Amino acid sequence: MTAERKREKRNTEERLPHRTAGQLAGISLRILRAQIVVTFGLTLVYLANLGVAPWDMLAIGISYHTPLQYGTALNVVGICVILADVFLREKIGLSTIQDVLLSGWIIDLWTFLFRRIGVADVLLGISGNADAAGGFAAWFTDLPDAGAIALRIGLFVAGILIFCLGQLMVQSMAMGAGPRDTLVLGLGRKVPKVPIGAVTWGMLALVFAIGLLLGGPVGLGTIGAVFGMSLGQQLMCRIFHFEPRAVRHENAIETLHSVRGTGDERTAM
Secondary structure, eight states, X not given: OOHHHHHHXXXXXXXXXXXXXXXXXXXXXXHHHHHHHXXXXXXXXXXXXXXXXXXXXXXXXXXXXXXXXXXHHHHHHHHHHHHHHHHTTOOOOHHHHHHHHHHHHHHHHHHHHHHHTTHHHXXXXXXXXXXXXXXXXXXXXXXXXXXXXXXXXXXXXXXXXXXXXXXXXXXXXXXXXXXXXXXXXXXXXXXXXXXXXXXXXXXXXXXXXXXXXXXOOOOHHHHHHHHHHHHHHHHHHHHTTOOGXXXXXXXXXXXXXXHHHHHHHHHHO
16 A cells, blocks of 8 residues: 555544444435435436436447346446446445435335326326326326426426435535446546536436437437436535535445444443
């Protein structure tokens, strides 16, 4: 280990707070609360049914040209993103791990809840359960085409803004970020004078372009996500005066050490 790395490790250990297991559980719950906001936004985007997101488009495009199924291709893309995060020397923190382990389940739970009241079935065009939506189903089906499109666009925009708010909540905790957000932060640190929203746009535009070359499906929501997620992120950062690149995140090992350090201290006493 070089002298610089040793000095960096020593400085990191000195700034780490000492936590109890209960405090760590509280942090995990706050991360979960932010994840619930993030996934609610993503669920609204999904229910808007205007097209797949750029990363999904890329995975579908890969499935067209390889033996991989869509889900496997999406997992492979996720692994590649995490490897890129590590290559950029970004922190893989508690928030990153919870994102990988829990986000999909929470989205499934939101979708289940919307289906229980029939809203998801109506918006996604799934037949058989429309009656469960009651008045909403009749109201939605009676809407003129322009009204239905306007409702979907409204859901999409609301979902993007809620997602970006949750994204800010996660990053402000300094416990890491989701794998794709971590990639944006890593790239953003290479160009510190470029607004973080512009970095997000550049990455999503690149993902969109590759997915397009691979023949992935394109919808209004796919294009909207490229612009909406970048503009939404920049808007939230401006409203809350937040610069995500200025946050010094803990990685998961540092977080565990902060709890073990408390125990060691008590033993010594």
